[in-house]
Amino acid sequence: MTTISDVAVHAGVSVMTVSRYFNDPTKLAAATFERVKLAVDELGYVPNATARSLIRGRSDTIALVVADIRHPFFIAIARGVEDVAQAAKYVLFLGNSHETLARERQYLETVISRRVDGVILAPTHGKRHNLEVLRQRGVPTVLIDRRLPDYDLDVVRGDTFTGGRILTEHLLAEGYRDIAFVGGTPGVSSLVDRLGGYERAMAAAGLAPRSMLGRYDQASGEKLVGAMVAAARRGEASLPDALIAANNMVALGALLALRRHGIRVPEDMAVAGFDDFDIASQLDPFLTVVRQPAYEIGREAMQLLLRRFEDADRPTEERVLPVELVVRRSTRRAP
């Protein structure tokens, strides 16, 4: 591989001159500049960023760690992060924690060893979470989608407490009374919040909440709703008249399970969820949702990280972006 000294020899200058060609060309005489340029082009030289970052102590690289790469919500966030990162000349490592502490930790150690300048993380829930690793190494970190107690970090997330509340209030206003909450990973702050908003609204209406938690994915939605229907058919419990799914993947699973059991939406049961479907909702606007500005969450997270690079001591910020209720057919009784 061509190195800086190959170029220096080829151009008949010192390595520092070649280094300056890339880092501060204005310091070179016009003639020298041209000679170096020629040598660089002829040899097809690309500087070794590895060597540069070893000495500079920074890599112009950041890592994005999401919980589930299949989830449209995180994909939109990734787009937001990537757009801002690319504009600021940062390259992006993308990793998937699969909502698992062990995987998350392994991934974080990998990117720390690669000396990323910062991390944007949707933290997995658990007793001993992995933030300690990042804090100990002093890696600038921005949390997305999820708060974490005990860590004074920048956070960007949607206001899903309000989301849970207004979604429930909408269902109440439509006349639903037995409203159940389904899916989501217990303990994760985004779930705690939206569940909390739901419970608050139910309490305000003098109604009892009921929830079935699990995970944040489609399979969980299918399983929980399938079990719920089976229990009702055995006469063990009543079927609710409305369902709030913890996110859109859970909503999808729930809708499929209900369809399989011949329960019509919204005629027999209303269904609502969190996060919108980008394509399905354009093709057939059916599901009522609380929409979070996912792309914006990604953008703001990266912007916050850049700002922290500039000033490590600035006070941390928690940006809670507003959500939006989008009412569609799935929660409307009358046609």
Place this chain on the structure above:
Amino acid sequence: MTTISDVAVHAGVSVMTVSRYFNDPTKLAAATFERVKLAVDELGYVPNATARSLIRGRSDTIALVVADIRHPFFIAIARGVEDVAQAAKYVLFLGNSHETLARERQYLETVISRRVDGVILAPTHGKRHNLEVLRQRGVPTVLIDRRLPDYDLDVVRGDTFTGGRILTEHLLAEGYRDIAFVGGTPGVSSLVDRLGGYERAMAAAGLAPRSMLGRYDQASGEKLVGAMVAAARRGEASLPDALIAANNMVALGALLALRRHGIRVPEDMAVAGFDDFDIASQLDPFLTVVRQPAYEIGREAMQLLLRRFEDADRPTEERVLPVELVVRRSTRRAP
């Protein structure tokens, strides 16, 4: 930041002993191993992969460059690549060329300078494409989705020529005769192939093909179909009775444009596309498509790259994965 010599001092050994602790622990005496382990834990030491890769000449890092990160097809590919990469202990850089040669080139140079061990690329079309940069530096490269003439590289792609043919044959069998092809970036091999399959089938049926090309995205589908309808309304051209969209984003745009103009699908016009929708098709299986195994394309691409790391001289492979026709309501005349 803690370095290897900090650990060495703390443990009372040489730096080489600490290095061996990480790279070949069997060479250490049990007692020495424990002392190093203690020092590593106490100091929270994580080896600097940057320094290691400088000397080793490899980084255990690969780059995935896709044309459009909004496209579900590329997202599924990314998942496949990531799953195999993670299992093989590689970290993934993710980049977006926006179907632009300049962006692609800039991104490739960035990751080359970071000394990625390999690149998986959906190459942007253009006269002077950027593969030369990779070849000159000897970076192992696997192409996805798109062939490139003049470059003897591993390729993994779907058999979209056959896809174009069977999709057209399906429409012909349903009785459609005036079938138009819409969208897609001219010159890109995936488009050339699916358009070729369409034209072959039309010719075999003794029918004239008609196509309107543009880009591979939703906006292009909307614009082209909007213009087509406007021209028909001005009496400048007839409306086709069936439409083949170059991919699913184009199909989405086409469907929205048709809806806006009050043209019903499939009653007034049939619509079919390439690539399936993951969520929309589960919620409401409407659009007839040729489905490509996107996740598998990603997996195989990464596997091919790993194999090339092991043996740089093995002959290149072109893996053409079979596609599948999924017939749904959008191309069925009778209810």
Place this chain on the structure above:
DNA sequence: ATGAAAGCGCTAACAT
């Protein structure tokens, strides 16, 4: 089983 010396490719700091 452990260590000392050299150097990967580059840049910061100091010459000239």
Place this chain on the structure above:
DNA sequence: ATGTTAGCGCTTTCAT
């Protein structure tokens, strides 16, 4: 405006 020296944190090679 250009060059020299030292060293970033690690591993390779060659001792012991």
